[in-house]
Amino acid sequence: MPPPNPPVGLTLENAGFTAAGRVILSDLTLSLTEQRIGIIGRNGSGKTSLLRLLSGLVAPATGTVRVDGLDPARDRKAILSRLGILFQNPDHQIIFPTVAEELSFGLHQQGMAKPAAKAAMRAMLAQHGRSHWEDRPVTALSQGQRHFLCLLSLLAMKPATILLDEPFAGLDLPTQSRLTRTFDALPQRLILITHDPAALARYDRVIWLEQGRIRADGPPTTILPDFTTEMTRLGEVDADTDLSD
Template sequence: MPHPFPGITLTDASYSVAGKTILPGLTLSLTEPRIGIVGRNGSGKTTLLRLLAGLVAPTSGTVRLGGFDPAKDRKAALAALGILFQNPDHQIIFPTVEEELAFGLRQQGRSDAEARAMARETLTQHGRLHWAPASVATLSQGQRHYLCLMAVLAMQPATILLDEPFAGLDLPTQTRLIRALQGLPQRLITISHDPALLQGYDRVIWLEDGHVRQDGPAAAVLPEFHAEMARLGGLDADADLTG
């Protein structure tokens, strides 16, 4: 894994869809090993993550990862970035575990035989070689999340993007995934509604209506974010049906 991590730079990057601006001209330089992104629903968090991953291109401005545009150079993006979505069923496309793990490796240019060997090696490293022939449909929600994580790790990216990776999981499964993620050498950029999951992060970016409301160490940003969410929760603002 190359160190330091390749920087991700957004320069006046905006994103609009159907005439609605979701992100209005963000300028950020992302270099830290652990970065969290917080904000209310609709604040632009997932759109920002999709821009970073190159899954969408900015409407204006630029996104650069180590000098290349991840939306235009997909091969380079696949080598440098992995993404773990909130819902594993939006990510999994093959019927068996081994096929799912091998797919991304083939996308990186490996032969089918090499990809399958690497898939089995990844399963062995995680103590799950017996999963190789299993139908994905037989896996629990937590197991499918873990499969997606293994698929990302098999591709050996320098940066992993996580979009609410623990949503919908029971506490034991959350604990296993958190433990797996904490020990990774990769840079993690994590969206989460739960400030507790981002404690100790090098940096937290608080988005509000597509703008950066606060940006700094977790210890400085998270208490203010938590306090503001608690304040908003006490307003009963959704009780007014005419609003």
């Protein structure tokens, strides 16, 4: 049972994660309370693993992870209204054949009766000018449209925090622009993984991961110039030579 007055936000205390005997994340202690938080780092630095840890998709090998005082790996149903994750590839997230079924699934998980879930699903589509999608097969949607459907499925459940794993990857510029406007207007806390420092210029906080540890943590005006300088330096040499097999 959650504490009567749980802390608001996401916290990690000496959290670590190991996969196939390999340490992916180690000694992470963070309190994530800001409205806009960015996570940057090279490929293989542990960014996506951190989001999976925060969302409860994997449990920490060491330490603790809490979302508003709850253990996301154990309190799965309670977490639904507190936290959602938008994966980089929508096909890793969509599980139902039609838009209506996909949008309604999370609402059913939250205990909403079928008539109420149907009404909420239709209201969500109408709010975003997508009422004509209701009976459409998911396979008839473009990648950008499927990505947007995944976002609508999350928003329907009204989580307090949304985790975004490279949400613009593989999308054309107009779709990226539309998604950016949507993200900017959301009242939820956003935690965004990106390789684009410019996307985080107006964020409250940026965390730089390197080899599963925090290299730097602070405002974008402090972190992003150092990150850009280091990535430029690595680009001028054989940038893969320092990565382990």
